[in-house]
Amino acid sequence: MENSKVTIHDIAKALNIDSSTVSRALNNNSRVTQKTKNRVNEKANELGYQRNLLASSLRNNKSNTIGVIVPRISRHFFSSAIAGIEETAYEAGYNVIICQSLEQLSREQKIIQTLSENRVDGVLISISMETKDNHNLLILKKNGTPIVFFDRHLDIPGNSNVLIDDFQGGFDATEHLISQGCKCIAHFSGPQELEIYKNRFEGYKSALEKHNIELNENLIISSKLMESDGIESAKKLLSQPIPIDGIFSANDVAAIGAMQYLKGEGIKIPEDIAIVGFSNEPISSVIEPSLTTIDQPGFEMGKIAANLLLTQIKDKSGSTVAETIVLKPILIKRNSSKRLI
Known part of the structure; x- marks a missing residue:
């Protein structure tokens, strides 16, 4: 029996009882009876029996499995959210x-197809940067598989979401820079x-408007927000004849x-340019100077979404x-923006 999988029939034969009794x-x-259950479970352990979960899920139409799709597991926010999801x-x-989609629409599509084929009971998803509509998710919708978005979502009526107030986070970050004397942000x-990202941008615009600072389209640089993008964006800013201070x-x-x-260009932070980020990566x-940022409660978001x-x-x-739960952003002030004591 070492070279083949142990079945309920093997257990039944060893105990001289019916296979149906073993299954029950x-x-x-x-x-x-409890006595028979104990005998069966002891013999199953002794023989190394393992339940066929796929067959069981096909019979019961339930896999007791949920799928989680995130852009990048390496990001602290997403790993924290996953920890909350797994615990729950x-x-x-x-x-x-x-x-993980790695920010690729094609990869996200394949993942959704695979999760559907494996009959997951539900899916938690934070969409990739390339995802523009819900076409990806139609296969899950057709199967009646529940979907909950967290952090990055699509605005779909009747779908549950767990989000942070990105508008407020963008507003708070920008207003903080203004409070430190920045006028060209x-x-x-x-x-x-x-x-x-739309909502964080709207928060930025709203803070400028509140403090009568004119919006300059040349100071808005869009990218995939990788580290290399930050470097290139900073280069673009310095190439312009505009006195950036935030x-x-x-x-x-x-x-x-x-x-x-x-x-590296000899610019002092925050004295010359003050900086605020978003997400509170560890x-x-x-880093020096430490980065002022907006905290996202990943673990809490994961638990609520699950x-x-x-x-x-x-x-x-x-x-x-359907519910949309919006969590409050928290501004964490550090040295990258503290210009005024």
Whole structure:
């Protein structure tokens, strides 16, 4: 039996009982006595029996598995969100399949196809920078698979979302720079097709408007917000005959790239240019100078999103009302922006 998988028939033969009794015992059926359940489970362990979860899920139309799709696991925010998701799912008896799109639409499409084929009970997703509409998700919708967006979302009526108030975060970051005496503030933006970057940009504009600072389109640079993009964006700013004295970056990674370049050019931070990021990556507190940023509560967001999804999965009637939960951003002031004491 070492070279083949142990089946319920092998257990039944060893115990001289019916295969149907073994199956019921392994599934903790009330029609089987506890004594028989104990005998069956002991023999199953002894023989090295492993349940066929795929076959079981096909029979029950339930896999007790949820899929999670994030742009990059390496980003602290997403790894924190995954930790919150896993903790919540584990407590509810669910397994988690974690996938990363690497910001590619084609990769996201393949992942969704694979998760659908593996009959996951639901999907939590933070979309890639290339995702413009919900075409990707139609296969899940057709199968009746619940979907909950977190952080990066598509504005789809009737879909649940867990978000941070990106508008308020952008506003707070920009107003903080203004409070430190900045009057010419650049903005490093992500793709404006994505709601989170659109809202952070709108917050930036609103803060400028509140303080009667004219918006200068030349100071708005859009990219994928990688570290290299931060470097290139800083180069573009310095090539312009505009006296930049502040930068609000829509993420920490691009802000850190810009800081590296500016320091290399002999520009003092924050005395010459003050900088604020977004997301509170761990490195932001240890670089020199430490980076002022907007904190995103990833772990909390992951737990809330997982609970929303599990509620939908367990609701067989389909009567669960879609919810959008918006978490409050927190400005963390550090040395990259402290110009005034």
